Amino acid sequence: MIRAISYLQSSLRPLRSRSYTAQASSALREEVKLSVYRDDEYADVDWDKLGFGLTPADYMYEMKCSKDGEFREGELRPFGNIQLSPSSGVLNYGQGIYEGTKAYRKEDGKILLFRPEQNATRLKHGAERMLMPSPSVDQFIDAIKQTVLANKRWIPPPGKGSLYVRPLLIGSGPILGLGAAPEYTFLVYASPVRNYFKEGTAALNLYVEEEYVRAAPGGAGGVKSITNYAPVLKALTRAKDRGFSDVLYLDSIYKKYLEEASSCNIFIVKGKKISTPATKGTILKGITRKSVMEIATDQGYQVEERAVPVDELMEADEVFCTGTAVGVAPVGSVTYQSQRLQTSEICRKEFKTGNDSVCEELQKILVSIQTGFMEDKKGWVTEIH
Numbered sequence: 127m128i129r130a131i132s133y134l135q136s137s138l139r140p141l142r143s144r145s146y147t148a149q150a151s152s153a154l155r156e157e158v159k160l161s162v163y164r165d166d167e168y169a170d171v172d173w174d175k176l177g178f179g180l181t182p183a184d185y186m187y188e189m190k191c192s193k194d195g196e197f198r199e200g201e202l203r204p205f206g207n208i209q210l211s212p213s214s215g216v217l218n219y220g221q222g223i224y225e226g227t228k229a230y231r232k233e234d235g236k237i238l239l240f241r242p243e244q245n246a247t248r249l250k251h252g253a254e255r256m257l258m259p260s261p262s263v264d265q266f267i268d269a270i271k272q273t274v275l276a277n278k279r280w281i282p283p284p285g286k287g288s289l290y291v292r293p294l295l296i297g298s299g300p301i302l303g304l305g306a307a308p309e310y311t312f313l314v315y316a317s318p319v320r321n322y323f324k325e326g327t328a329a330l331n332l333y334v335e336e337e338y339v340r341a342a343p344g345g346a347g348g349v350k351s352i353t354n355y356a357p358v359l360k361a362l363t364r365a366k367d368r369g370f371s372d373v374l375y376l377d378s379i380y381k382k383y384l385e386e387a388s389s390c391n392i393f394i395v396k397g398k399k400i401s402t403p404a405t406k407g408t409i410l411k412g413i414t415r416k417s418v419m420e421i422a423t424d425q426g427y428q429v430e431e432r433a434v435p436v437d438e439l440m441e442a443d444e445v446f447c448t449g450t451a452v453g454v455a456p457v458g459s460v461t462y463q464s465q466r467l468q469t470s471e472i473c474r475k476e477f478k479t480g481n482d483s484v485c486e487e488l489q490k491i492l493v494s495i496q497t498g499f500m501e502d503k504k505g506w507v508t509e510i511h
Contacts, residue, residue: 180475215307300341329458390449
């Protein structure tokens with residue numbers, strides 16, 4: 127057994143550069159089985175310097191959709207490039223959606239997933255909007271579990287981060303005229319990560335964007351389509367060049383109501399009331415958003431989904447963001463130059479953060495559930511082995 131593991135360790139890296147063939151799949155399955163049993167082994171990573179960049183884990187999962195619209199059994203393969211036709215649906219017409227979830231390592235070494243069925247359901251909803259077939263909920267969760275277990279050594283030690291898991295559904299088949307792709311591929315890959323923002327756990331400073339919008343009614347703003355993200359890059363880059371953490375977008379019609387940030391949902395706090403923009407097709411139904419709303423309600427806060435005027439930022443006690451990648455992140459300030467009011471006045475509002483803040487209270491509870499430090503009374507956590 128020790129000899130087999132030693133061989134696996136020496137041969138694992140070359141696997142990344144080898145062409146993957148059907149003949150290699152049997153040997154690969156045996157290697158994956160061995161890797162799962164290496165409970166005490168960690169990948170060669172400086173966990174204290176881990177950020178939110180791509181550090182590819184060893185294996186990825188791949189499953190293709192047959193011509194009858196059904197996904198068959200997928201399989202693990204070494205992380206690496208995939209082949210696509212230049213005329214594939216995803217490259218030409220942006221037919222692709224994705225998800226994001228995390229795996230956590232407990233102090234006793236057990237591995238936990240957080241609400242993967244919610245990601246599976248949201249992927250199916252997004253696939254319907256983008257006219258794509260999708261894996262079943264069971265297929266989705268099974269793919270996540272296989273990917274996480276095969277990459278177990280890449281899950282950071284407790285308190286050092288998590289394994290970010292990225293399911294991706296793309297139109298991989300070739301097509302020239304505008305239409306749905308004839309073939310689809312479901313992929314899952316993973317990377318160890320820590321803090322999403324460069325500020326780490328420090329408070330964010332947001333800029334209210336009035337020139338560019340993220341989504342419009344009737345569009346695909348409410349699903350995790352890949353087409354939602356490239357259009358925000360210009361506004362996001364401009365804001366970061368000016369020293370801001372992220373952009374806070376307004377509605378596309380009135381330029382008056384809060385929508386969400388580039389990568390996360392937004393909440394405002396006033397006393398015991400917590401408000402967040404309602405999801406009506408232009409805002410992503412975040413899983414962390416949903417979980418935080420439930421936690422806040424349990425803690426006695428009045429939580430409401432509604433249209434939130436941007437002017438209410440100036441009266442808020444706290445502002446925070448939520449998302450799988452960002453967790454629950456405090457906002458220290460928001461800068462707002464109101465073109466809507468036809469004035470060049472720049473307003474900058476600072477908010478309460480840190481000890482005794484609502485954000486910190488909710489963040490601690492959420493993380494405690496995700497990492498197994500608090501009893502999961504809601505059935506949100508799935509232990510895998």
